[in-house]
Amino acid sequence: MNVQFWQIALIVLYGFFINYDKNGSMLGTSQPVVAGFLVGLILGDINTGLYIGGTLQLMTLGISSFGGASVPDYQTAALIGTYIAITTGQKAAIGITLAIPVAMLMVELDVLKWTVNIYFQNRAERYADEEKYNKIELMQLCGVFTTMLVSGLPVLLTVIAGPTLVKSIIAFIPQWVTGGLTVAGNLLPALGIGLLLRYLPVKSYFGYLVIGFIAAVYLKMTILGIALAGAAVALILYRRNNEELNTTQTIGGVNDDE
Amino acid sequence: MTMNEQVSNRTKNRVLFRWILNGGASLNYEKMMGLSYTYSMLPFLKENYKDDPKGLKESVKTHLQFFNTNPYLAPYVLGMNIEIEEQEKESSLKTIAGLKTGLMGPLAGLGDSVFVVIPWTIFGAIAANMALSGSPIGIFLWFIVTWFLRGLGIPLYKAGMKSGTSLLTSIETKMKLITESVSILGLMVVGGLIPTVVKPNLALSFKQGSLKLTGNQILDQIMPGLLPAALVFGVYYLLGKKIKPIYIILIIIVLSVGLYVLGIMK
Numbered sequence: 441m442n443v444q445f446w447q448i449a450l451i452v453l454y455g456f457f458i459n460y461d462k463n464g465s466m467l468g469t470s471q472p473v474v475a476g477f478l479v480g481l482i483l484g485d486i487n488t489g490l491y492i493g494g495t496l497q498l499m500t501l502g503i504s505s506f507g508g509a510s511v512p513d514y515q516t517a518a519l520i521g522t523y524i525a526i527t528t529g530q531k532a533a534i535g536i537t538l539a540i541p542v543a544m545l546m547v548e549l550d551v552l553k554w555t556v557n558i559y560f561q562n563r564a565e566r567y568a569d570e571e572k573y574n575k576i577e578l579m580q581l582c583g584v585f586t587t588m589l590v591s592g593l594p595v596l597l598t599v600i601a602g603p604t605l606v607k608s609i610i611a612f613i614p615q616w617v618t619g620g621l622t623v624a625g626n627l628l629p630a631l632g633i634g635l636l637l638r639y640l641p642v643k644s645y646f647g648y649l650v651i652g653f654i655a656a657v658y659l660k661m662t663i664l665g666i667a668l669a670g671a672a673v674a675l676i677l678y679r680r681n682n683e684e685l686n687t688t689q690t691i692g693g694v695n696d697d698e
Numbered sequence: 699m700t701m702n703e704q705v706s707n708r709t710k711n712r713v714l715f716r717w718i719l720n721g722g723a724s725l726n727y728e729k730m731m732g733l734s735y736t737y738s739m740l741p742f743l744k745e746n747y748k749d750d751p752k753g754l755k756e757s758v759k760t761h762l763q764f765f766n767t768n769p770y771l772a773p774y775v776l777g778m779n780i781e782i783e784e785q786e787k788e789s790s791l792k793t794i795a796g797l798k799t800g801l802m803g804p805l806a807g808l809g810d811s812v813f814v815v816i817p818w819t820i821f822g823a824i825a826a827n828m829a830l831s832g833s834p835i836g837i838f839l840w841f842i843v844t845w846f847l848r849g850l851g852i853p854l855y856k857a858g859m860k861s862g863t864s865l866l867t868s869i870e871t872k873m874k875l876i877t878e879s880v881s882i883l884g885l886m887v888v889g890g891l892i893p894t895v896v897k898p899n900l901a902l903s904f905k906q907g908s909l910k911l912t913g914n915q916i917l918d919q920i921m922p923g924l925l926p927a928a929l930v931f932g933v934y935y936l937l938g939k940k941i942k943p944i945y946i947i948l949i950i951i952v953l954s955v956g957l958y959v960l961g962i963m964k
Contacts, residue, residue, distance in 0.1 A: 464723030466769065468844035471818075473825050477834050487832055494829030498895045501826070502819050502888075503943065511943065540951070547944070557726030561733050561762075568758045571751065573740060576758070580737035583724025620955030623963045627929060627950050629895040631943060632819075634933030636888055639815055640881050642934075648882050652889025657923040663823050663890055670886035678879035685871065 443483070443527055448599055450482050451523055455595025456588045458515055463587055472496035472518035479522040492522045492535045495625055496543075502632030510554070513546035514539070516591040520598050528603045534610055537621045542594065549590045557583045648673070705745045705784055712741045713780065714773055714855045718848070721769040730766035735776075742780055746787070753788040760791045767802035768809025773851040775801050777858020808873050813847050816884040823891055892930050893923030901964035 454469075462470035469478065476493015480486040500514045517539035525535030564579040598606075642649060648670075655661045655669065717738040724733050739761050747754035767775065775798060782790050782797075821840040828836030900913030917924055936946055957963040 460723060463725065464720050465718070466722075466844070466848055468841050471822065471825075471840070473822070473829050474837055474840075477829065477837055486834070490829040490832060490834060494826040497822055497826035497829070501822055501891065501895060502815065512947065544944070544947075554725060554727045557724055557733075558728045560724065561726045561729050564733050564736065565759070565762050568736075568755065568762055571755055573744065573754075573758065576733075576762075577737055577740060580720065580724050580733050583726065583733060584720055587723050587725075616955060616959050619964070620958040621951065623899070623958045624951045624954035626897045626899055626963075627954055628947065629891075630926065630929040630933045631946050631950065633888055633891055633896070633930050634937050634946075635943060636815060636819055636884070637930070637934050638937050639811055640884050640888065641878070642885070645882055645885055648885040649889040652886035653892055653923065653927065654889075655886075656890035657893045657921075661890065663820065663827065663887065663894060666890035667820050667824075667883070667887050670883035673886065674879040674883040677882060678875060681875050681878070685875065 441483070441527055441529060447482050451479065451519070452592070452596055452599055454478060454482075455516070455519060455599075456592030458519060459513075459591035460584065460588045462515065462591075464584065470515045472500060472514045475515045475518040476522045479519055480526065483523070483526045485526045488526055488532050488535070489522045491532045492525060492539070493518045495532075495536050496521070496539055499625055499628040500632055501629055502636035510547045510550040512543035513550065513591070514543045516546055516594060517543035519591075519595060523595075523598060524603065524606050528607050528610065530610060533618055533622060534613070536625060537613065537618050538606075538610075540621060540624075546590070546594065549594070553586045553590050556586050560586075705742055705780075709741050709745050710780060710859075713738050713776060714851065716741070717769075717773060717776055718851055721772060729762065729764045731769075731772075732762050732765050735765045735772075736761040738776065739779070742783075746784055750787070756788050757783070757791060760795055763795065765798055765802060767806045768813060770813040770847060770851065771805040771809040771854060773855035774805065774858040777855040778861065779858075781859040804873070808877050811884070812877060812880045816880055816887075817843055817847065819884065819891070820887050823887075823895060827894070892926050896926035896929055898925045898929065899964055901961055 454475075458470045458475060461467055468474065471493075473490070473493040473496070476489040476491070476496070477486065478489070480489020480493075483489075496514045496518045500512070503511050503514075520542050521535035521539030524530070524538055525532055528534075560579040560583045564576045567573070567575040567579065637649075652666050652670065655666050656663075661669070717734070720737060721734050722731060724737075725731060726733065736758060740758070743754055743757050743761075747757060778797065778801075779794050782794060786793075821836070821843050825836030825840045828834070900917070902913040904911050904913070904916065933946060936949075937943070954963070
């Protein structure tokens with residue numbers, strides 16, 4: 441398709457914004473499904489964007505970064521994959537195939553950012569000694585800028601290198617790669633779920649996991665339905681535990697509640 | 699000491715505003731959010747130590763130290779810090795440093811599960827599933843939830859200012875209860891997610907006379923969702939063996955390509 445200048449400009453701006461939003465403003469635009477949707481919206485092909493973004497979102501469900509661990513950056517990858525798939529007129533599967541290695545490579549840039557920002561932190565500490573407080577604010581903004589570069593640069597490069605280069609790369613991708621990655625796309629959500637389970641108290645509350653599983657498999661409930669049922673259970677347990685807590689705390693005191 | 703001197707509300711709001719815009723945006727390996735925290739506090743500090751350059755320097759250097767917590771809950775720490783530092787000036791810096799270190803761990807644990815992992819999983823799964831059937835409505839739903847959680851920063855900031863340190867212990871027990879309840883909700887949703895989002899698709903099929911069964915059908919007869927459950931269990935096990943997620947991604951990709959080439963999956 442013919443890409444207009446305003447479309448390119450918006451994509452690049454979004455490219456710089458997406459990693460900032462992930463760490464700074466957190467308005468929710470830095471999710472694969474949102475990235476796919478917004479790029480599709482800008483380029484006038486929402487369905488392809490939703491499909492690529494939705495697939496990548498499922499692959500990364502539950503994968504989020506805490507305490508400085510770098511994880512593959514699927515949101516920027518979804519942006520780039522959607523842009524390429526739509527502008528080169530390729531199938532959505534190609535966009536997903538290209539997005540996965542991009543997400544992996546982005547880890548390196550993220551590590552680089554964390555490292556470079558140590559310099560700004562140290563400079564800020566020196567400025568504190570010299571009582572130059574405005575310079576500390578400048579150092580913060582430098583750190584914000586490197587954060588924006590992490591996603592902005594790859595997007596900018598994609599747009600500059602343009603569909604022509606990518607087209608010739610796509611021509612080299614053999615069938616077994618796209619086919620294999622389609623299979624991987626179906627299996628990878630298991631990783632996110634496994635990671636999530638490591639966060640949750642599986643051992644003490646294994647039964648609830650089974651209930652959710654049965655609700656989906658045998659009762660064919662949707663996720664929203666299961667979430668509502670889960671919220672009800674959580675509410676009941678919260679109230680009960682809260683009452684228990686209150687009674688243990690007021691033991692020996694007057695309890696005129698009931 | 700000028701005990702009655704108040705820092706204007708406008709300045710205090712600027713602190714929160716700065717945090718919400720830039721809180722985690724200058725992360726570094728050495729001090730994590732130390733720089734962001736200082737940047738957010740500076741408008742307040744400059745006003746609070748107007749006639750006390752030595753105190754200002756001391757305070758800025760304290761705040762530049764290591765700080766890392768969940769960005770959604772950090773406003774609580776900021777609020778508390780401001781309240782105490784406004785009353786006690788530089789004599790409170792040691793207390794504040796202790797408070798920050800003591801609070802950031804529990805707050806991160808609570809915030810990461812209740813504000814990030816669980817809502818992202820639930821609404822991410824809903825948004826993704828709706829997106830795959832061509833509807834962006836799930837995305838808008840997710841936006842609303844995200845903005846609501848983000849907006850909680852304002853009452854948290856106010857609560858921090860009000861409580862000083864007094865409310866802390868009672869909040870901590872409440873937080874434990876909330877985390878536990880939300881974890882149960884999370885577990886049920888995750889149980890439902892396993893067969894919904896992990897979708898191994900067997901390419902094999904079996905024929906006997908006129909009876910033809912695909913591999914998927916045979917597995918479903920044994921137990922629906924058997925393969926997804928086994929796969930998740932495998933990943934869970936590997937993660938327990940301290941294998942890094944990125945290696946597991948690579949293992950799954952290599953395995954998938956192999957299964958595809960062998961014609962077992964499609």
